[in-house]
Amino acid sequence: MVDGSSGVDSGYQAHRAAFAVFAEQLRKGDRRAALAAAHAVHDQVLAARHLNLRGVALNCVGLAQFELGEFAAAVESHQRAKDLSRRSDVRGFAALRANLARIAAGESVAYPQVWEADSAPGQLAALARSEHPHLAPAAGVELGRLLCGEQHFLAAIRAYWAVVDSGHPWFRPRAAAPLAKLLREAGDHEGASRVLDYASPEADAPDLVDLALAPLDDPEEPPFWLAPVRSGLGHYRAGDLTAARAELRAVAAGDWRHAAHQAGTVLAGIELRHGDLTAARQLLGDLAETADFTHGPRAAVALAILDAAEAAPPDTTTTVGPVSALARYLTRDQDVLADLEALAQGRHPLAGVFAALLGDLLDDGRPGSGAAHWQDRAVQSKDRLAVGYTAYLTATNLTMWDNTERVVDALAEACESAPAVLPWAAVRLGEANLADSYGSGDSQSFFQGVLDTGHRALVPRAAAGLFNSSPADSWSAEERYELAEELLTGDLPAEAVPPLAWLAAEKLITYEDDLDGGREALERIPESDPEFGAPALAVRLLLDEEADGMRAVFERLARWDDRSLEMASECCMSVLWKLPDESAVTRRALLVLADLGDQSAPLAHKVWERLIKVCQIQHDLDGELAAREASNLRLDRHPGSGVLEAARRFYLDGDLDQAVELYQRVSTEEFPEARSKAAVDLGVLLRHQGRHEEAQELPAADVHPQYCFRLGTDLEGAGRIDEAILAWELIADTDDITWAVRAHYYLGKAHADRGEFDAAIAAYQRAGATEDSSFRGRAWYELGCLYQDQGNLALAKEAQQRGADVAARLGKDGETVLGGCKLRLAQLSTLSGETEDARRRYLDMVDNADRGTAAMGAMMLGGDAKDRRDVAEAQRWYQWVIDSGDLFQRQLALAHLGELYYWVGDRDQSREFYQRTLDSTRSNPDLVAEAAYRLGEMAGEDGDTDQAVRYLERARDTGDATFGPQASQLLGRLTG
Structure with missing residues (x-):
């Protein structure tokens, strides 16, 4: 050789x-x-x-x-x-x-x-x-x-x-x-x-x-996996059936499952060949109910072949007996190769399947055996069982175990083509998707397919897979939960209950607020289950308000496994969202999660957030401060930052004495970073109270401008505008342009809202004098609006043009500001009597602006045509808006067309557009009121009182100040 x-x-x-x-x-x-x-x-x-x-x-x-x-x-x-x-x-x-x-x-x-x-x-x-x-x-x-x-x-x-x-x-x-x-x-x-x-x-x-x-032990017998049954096969091939059966039955009764199932397969082949069809079927049926991924599918395919052979037409004749060939295939008899080849090449209905069997038997670990030729022939036969079983054999070939992509493709083909091997193929395919994130990664459907087959030996593995699968959408997630609940009502292997019971409890607790139902589901999980036992116990103890027992379980979970800890933490947190804020158990349980629960960022944040809120509601300031400090330390924030947050909360709520006390608590050298920030907040608070000497005594604050800006926005949100202005003024002259321009812009808005126009103009101008940014463009826009309100159209136009220039240089980041400035410039041209310039600007908006701005320009062009009763021109521009995809402007365009056709007496067109207005909006009562009133009015004029009443009642119920009373009056006249 x-x-x-x-x-x-x-x-x-x-x-x-x-x-x-x-x-x-x-x-x-x-x-x-x-x-x-x-x-x-x-x-x-x-x-x-x-x-x-x-x-x-x-x-x-x-x-x-x-x-x-x-x-x-x-x-x-x-x-x-x-x-x-x-x-x-x-x-x-x-x-x-x-x-x-x-x-x-x-x-x-x-x-x-x-x-x-x-x-x-x-x-x-x-x-x-x-x-x-x-x-x-x-x-x-x-x-x-x-x-x-x-x-x-x-x-x-x-x-x-x-x-x-x-x-x-x-x-x-x-x-x-x-x-x-x-x-x-x-x-x-x-x-x-x-x-x-x-x-x-x-x-x-x-x-x-x-x-x-x-x-080296048997180099010419590559089917090394036959070793456990080789002795029995030796007796069989020597003609000693009694010894063969005894030897193989002993192996089949042993603990080594692979050997036992191999022996059962060989025994089935012996019984099949020597006339005991019932015994053979029983052996194959028992094997087909196992979780053995080699011999289970082999037995299921053998049963399918037997069924098909029995159902074959009487005139099906072959020189080789298909049942005999199958029997010898099951005993891995290499002498049957010629018979299998004859069946594979003949006209038997199962020719493709026998080609698959031939390829499998040739393969048997022997390189260069020619198995690939017969496997290809099986696939080309188009016989579903042949195609599917060949694919499954490819997926489970012992030389293919690390070729994930090919294995997954073959398993998918097996699932699709051959119901006989579906349970095993679907489990493997689902686990491959979980394991290697191949394809969609959503393996739920495969595990569901296994569960639908009712293959009892594979149910535990499919149930675990169902738990581990990640649904691609909310519909799939709901289906997954419902399947778990449905399965729990049936007779399940004990190993399948924990993952399904956990899914059912998760649904009931998290999504249905059914704590009692969740408890019942969790009670089905034994405490001894390594994965689900301790998490289920922790949740049950929480539901029983035994926070100390819950802590003991979490202490064990924290030493055990991250997966179990995460499960327990997530489910306990779902329960805690539903427990009352005032409960002492709620706070103690939250402390358990904070101390021992899963510390991943999303969950830990929720725990601390809830604990802080509960402490606030229970007026436990010390608990709140401890929770804030611990939470911030986990996020690598500086010591004292939690106390600062609590002080800011009291400040914004108006409890100034408590705020001052907390600010002073961190105004020591022990908390250098917190001390500087506390000085900023206290300085603003004290100056607003007129306590300027105390404010002067505070240490100089070297704080990032972003902190001062955030203080201003927080104070503004709390309605404390005077103090917000003081905070923004702290950074108005900073060298950090990013925050300086924002401070000036917000100062301009605050002064304008209070009617302090000179101060507002000055702030906007300072913002407008900085480097290009979105806030610089917004400042010029707001300044232009302010000048326009004061009637100074020339300065307004100049400011809007400067805002437009800044926004244009910003590209995509400036689109919103640019659109606003362009619209204002066009409106200013209209107010100045420059009709042609206004029209040119509106046309430019339609052609060159973003969708929203373009729609506004088209609306203005349509409005001008409407005022002139130029129906064709108005229809053109309003239709442009309707087609633009801008939903808000579309509703306005429909309403304007309805009104225009009403004005010109075209009742059919008016009805159409008013009805489309009603069909397209529910959120704009003004448009609804007008459209419903006009439709009711026209229906009344047409003598359709019932329809008129329906429309008019809808107009009345909007509460619109203009059309509501008119609808009531007309209703009174129509109904007497």
Whole structure:
């Protein structure tokens, strides 16, 4: 053999001695000698061109390099083994060790999840999900260890549970002890005791060298996963059915699930071939109800084939019996290849399906087997079962476990085409979307599809997936909650209840304010559940007003897992929004969340905000100050900032004595930053009270202008305009132009609102003299409006033009100001009698302004035409507005057209536009009143009293000062 694709055992036998030298040296602890032996055997098989053995040799090199601490070199060796070999056992071992070497070399494992496809933990997780009979549990043990080290305890429990559930004789004991420890810490002592029963001595477990060299044991039997049933198959192929059945039944009754299900599949094939169809169907039916992702779908497809074969037309004739061929496929009998090929090439209705079976049997771990040809033929057959099963086999091929994109595509095809494999494919597809954020990332529909099938063994996994899925929209979220509630009314496996009960409680508490219903749902979650038990207990204790018990649970959660802590914190906060502000329990529970709850920014902010409000309502000033200080310290704000916030609150509320006392509390050298800010606030307060000498004695404040500006806006919002002016004046002369121009602008507005026009003009002019900014443009606009109100049209026009020039230079940031200035300039031209200039400006607005400004220009042009009773011109411009998309101006345009046609006596057109006005607006009572009155008036004139009354009542009920009374009078005349 020279190409590594086939050969006889003697081709490998010559190299086994060299591999044995490596094994001996590594087990003795002579790592340098082991590395030299590994390199030697690699050179030997390279010279002999044994490609598959090169992968084994490179794995040996990598093992020795790892033991020597040469982690980067080990990664390279194992990666080369993975790239070179086409055997899944060689590639899987290479991936396992390469990623452990990457982590040992220093690659970070501190991920919030371990599913990043390119990360070392992500690769280990993918291998653990691969269903590889030996390497998946091996990866699961390593993954659990890594996750524990990163304190991702829930994820570690899931990793270890998968290994323990597999029943693998080598790796279950390794996973059982650490899993039991985690379960005890989670409060599940019964589960921990049960798991410890599996933590037996590992006398029969192979070491790493055994696993690396396992492909040498039977090089011409790549279906290594058949090892557990090989003895039974040997008896069967020797013709001893009794011994075969006994051997296989013993394996099927064992704890190793992979082996047990493989034995069940082979037994089904034996019974099917030797006449006991009922027993075969029973075995296949039992397998199809399992959560085994290899043998469950295989059994479901076999049942579908049997059903289809029984339903085939009587005239369906083949030279090969399809049931017999299926039976031999189930026993993995390579001698059936010719029969399967005949069925796949014949005219049997299931030809495409048999092509899929042929490809699967050829594949069986053998590189270069020609399986791809028959897989393609199965897909080309267009038979849904053939297409779907082929896709599923592609997705679960042990050489494809790390090709996420191709796996997901294949799973999607399997879900769409083959109902027989839907439950398993949908679970995998949903988890892939959760794990790798592939495609939409919304896996809810896939898990829902599994739940709809009622596949009991997969319900717990689908329920957990449903909980973890993130709905893409509110409708999907509501559907998710409703599905959880519906499922809880049925007979569920115990493992499926906690995630569904949590979803139901979340909906009832958070969205329906049904605290009692939420409590009932949470009571279905056992306290021993590692993920949901403690969070459910914490929420129940809060609902029972036992804040001390809730604190004890959160103390445990804070040491446990971030995910559980986040769940408990979010749900408890949902409850606290609904508890009374005056309750002592509310405050104590909020303190628990503040001290021990999830500290992520959004939730922590809500907790502190609510705690501060509750303390205020309960008149607990000390509690409020402590909450404010603690909250600000978590945000890295300076000491004393919380006291400043409370002082500002009292200041704005008018409790000046309390405000002064708090400002003085931080006016010490102990709080340098707070002291300067307190001096600003106190200075404004004291000067307003006329206490100028006290204000002068305050320390000089070196505070950012933004702080002074915010003080002014806060005071303005509280109606304390005099003090707002004092605050803005503090920064009017600052060198910081950003805040100086804002201060001048706001001073101008404040003085103008108080009728202090000279002061307002001066402030606006100072703002207008700064560098270009939005506030500079707004200042010129407001100054122009002020001049216009005073009747000085020339100065008004000059100011608006300067504002327009500033806004134009600002580009997009100045669009709003530019539109306002342009409109004012056009109006000023109208007021000045410059009709043509005004029209030119309105036309320029329509052609060159933003949508809102353009619509206003068109409205003015339409209004001018309306005043002149130029119906065509008015219709043109008002229709332009209607088509512009500006909703507010559209309503006005419709109303103006209704009025115009009313004036000119065109009742049909008037009715149309007034009715469109009513149809388009509910928020403008003036427009509604006019349109409804006119429609009622015209209906009355037409003799339709009932319709007139409906319109007139609507006009009357608007309360409009003009049309309301007119509608009442006309109603009186119509109804007597």
